[in-house]
Amino acid sequence: MAAPVVEAEARAANRPPVRERKNGRFSVHFAHYKWLYLLLLPGVVYFAVFRYAPMYGVSIAFKDYVPFLGVNGSPWVGVQNFTDFFANPDFPRLLGNTLILAFLNLGIAFPLTIVLALLLNEVRLSVLKRTVQTLVYIPHFLSWTIVASLSFLLFALDIGPLFQFLNNVMGTNIDFLSDPAWFRPLIVLQDIWKNTGWGTIIFLAALATVDQDQYEAAIIDGAGRFRRVWHITLPAIRSTIIVMLILAIGQMLNTGFEQIYLMTNALNREVADVFDTYVYFVGITQGAYSYSTAVGLFKSLVGIVLIFGTNWLAKRFNQSGLF
Amino acid sequence: MIRRKLSLAAAVVTAAALSLTACSGGDAPAADLTSVSIMAPFLEAQPPGADGAVQKKLEEITGKQVKINWAPNASYEDKTNITLAGSDIPQVMVIQGKSPGFVKNAQAGAFWDLTGKLDKYPNLKTTYPDIQQNASVNGKVYGIFRGRAPMRTAVMFRQDWLDKLGLQPPKTVEDLYKVAKAFTEQDPDGNGKNDTYGITIPKWGALGSNSPYDVIEEWFGAGNRWTERDGKLVPSFETDEFLQADRFIKKMVDEKLINPDFATFDSTKWNEPFFNGKGGIIVDVDSRVSVLINLFKQADPNNFQNKVGFVGNLEGPDGKLHAHPTDGYSGFLAVPKASVRTEAELDKVLEFLNTLNGKDAGILLNNGIEGVNFTVVDGKAAPVKPETDASKAVTTDIKSYAQLGMNVAGNQFYPVKQASDYEQQVFDKRTDVMAEDLKSAVYNPAAPYVSATYVAKGAQLDNIVADARIKYLAGQIDEQGLKDAIKLWNTSGGDKVKEEINKLWQDNK
Structure with missing residues (x-):
């Protein structure tokens, strides 16, 4: 409906056609902001070259890729790789393992980060607060190889200090490193030990912006510490929590290849195999590039759905979303 | 992981572009x-x-x-x-x-x-x-x-322990059990504590990888990866001998004659329990004999002889020697x-x-x-x-x-002269023992054949059985569970592998 009207208007006023006029405006706009656009250029080039161009390689998920034949030379196979994967008896197991680990991390490690940030925020002695903060950051800088080696030492059968301590306390004789039932607790514990401290940084930054007057007012009203945390602190950092949650959910299926790969052995493989280790095992070590690309692509799709889903939910509940 | 894959893809793309330019250079003479x-x-x-x-x-x-x-x-x-x-x-x-x-x-x-x-x-x-x-x-x-060298399998043991307990070097798998049991229960290091065990096995589970499990199964007569039964090739793990051998190993695990952390023990530390006097037996390639002797020599250059003893392959329960060669x-x-x-x-x-x-x-x-x-x-x-x-x-x-x-x-080169007479003797004995065992070697009849299904998913298939084997030995599943895993191997694609291997075998006979 709008187009004819505009055209009529244009004819009547004998002005140039609409499109040109818009272009004209854009070029004025562009000329005006050209330095800002120039500033944008490196970023655009970066994403085009290093993020978007390589996605061309994703096409091997629909091919029977042989390195020697190249991406173009390998024959198309349609969705064969995907149907193979979904029909594979490994599929439900991988999906289950990945999701369980993801939810354990999200349900335990993520809230712990907030709790730790709140606790640190309540420390009044700033020397103590800074020391503790630095100490809890340190594990983040250790590689997973070191964390895994430490675990092997601590939980070594018969001689590891934690092996002895825990088994004495519980009156058991559990080999934590190979018992499938202990694989997930071990992984989550490692994750908490390594990343909780580091994760508090953003929350602490958000906590620093909370209006101090509100606390004073609450104290005058007779609110205790927990009331203050519940009614002032948490609502104040709610949007930060939501944003971090959306980001965490987007990363949820990236269960940490190195960590799990290092902790896997023949006895716990049943619960340890996740998409990431499977892609490595099948793709890189067995040379099944197409198949593993299909698996990786599927994982990415699930990740995208999760991000958009959470974002949509957040908006529905009247919170600001990520985008 | 995704990021890594994408950069791999980027490399592939660049590579494709580069090879195009390379092609256009024409065929140089x-x-x-x-x-x-x-x-x-x-x-x-x-x-x-x-x-x-x-x-x-x-x-x-x-x-x-x-x-x-x-x-x-x-x-x-x-x-x-x-x-x-x-x-x-x-x-x-x-x-x-x-x-x-x-x-x-x-x-x-x-x-x-x-x-x-x-x-x-x-x-x-x-x-x-x-x-x-x-x-x-x-x-x-x-x-x-x-x-x-195709024949490299040896059983090495603490000679000083064997001497102390007045035992003979093992000849059969039954002897191996007896020595392992004595090493575990009769305090071979004489410190009055029950702190030794028989055999050390590291984390090494894959099928057909010359692991101690593969070797013992072959000694029992299960064949080398594949074996001919009733005119057809079948995987070793479908034989009765395979189950017998694993029952035998499980008995040793249950009686604590094998290190209890065999599923997770780091293979780079394999020599340590042997050298430190915790585990007295290793089943591996014969070159490890010299490595072990060297360890003792470094620790005490004057008194390292008669610490390490070894024999070649062991006779199975059927009284025959099925020696385990590599390909x-x-x-x-x-x-x-x-x-x-x-x-x-x-x-x-x-x-x-x-x-x-x-x-x-x-x-x-x-x-x-x-x-x-x-x-x-x-x-x-x-x-x-x-x-x-x-x-x-x-x-x-x-x-x-x-x-x-x-x-x-x-070999076109010189054999290495060993550092001392003792070591030269051991080296010569190794050569002789291996040459003798080679005569009884049981080879993998399917070694030259590559089945299309196996290429596509062989490693996943084999993992089913390999993991089940370790789980069975560790007591996580029973023998029925192991048999179920073998059935699963068949239904997940192993049937096809067998069919293809047999066809290739028949065609090339």
């Missing part, structure tokens, strides 16, 4: 080969430098500039696949085995088919056609195999078509490999440089003492350069 590029694994902490004495001597012997791209052994397979996807492909590649990635590339035409081409090069014509057949892909020779090769040297384009160029490369496989190069790659790090005494290579910086450098470098050796017509 096969000029005389002045340099040869080789990709090879290194097993030391550092790869050899590009200007070492060995490198110079190698270029002198071959008359070519030799460019070796050393890749770490641990990630060599990854590196091979990535190199083949790239543009900078060497003229010769050391391939470590018939991995699915290699087979796929080879069948797509990535490597020259050398079947029948090698006989006109005197040093490449093999005197072991069976092993060349084993190293082939369904009869097609895609590379010059790197020969290895007799450790990968091969293949020539990619992308870098060597014409038959004429291939001929030049093969001539180079012919020289590399000759006596001069053989001695250089395996012994080193005469007069620098070794001298010839009684037809044996004796290390130069005391060591100099130059000799040390050569000795270190050849540990990597030996990876280029093929020795398809027997």
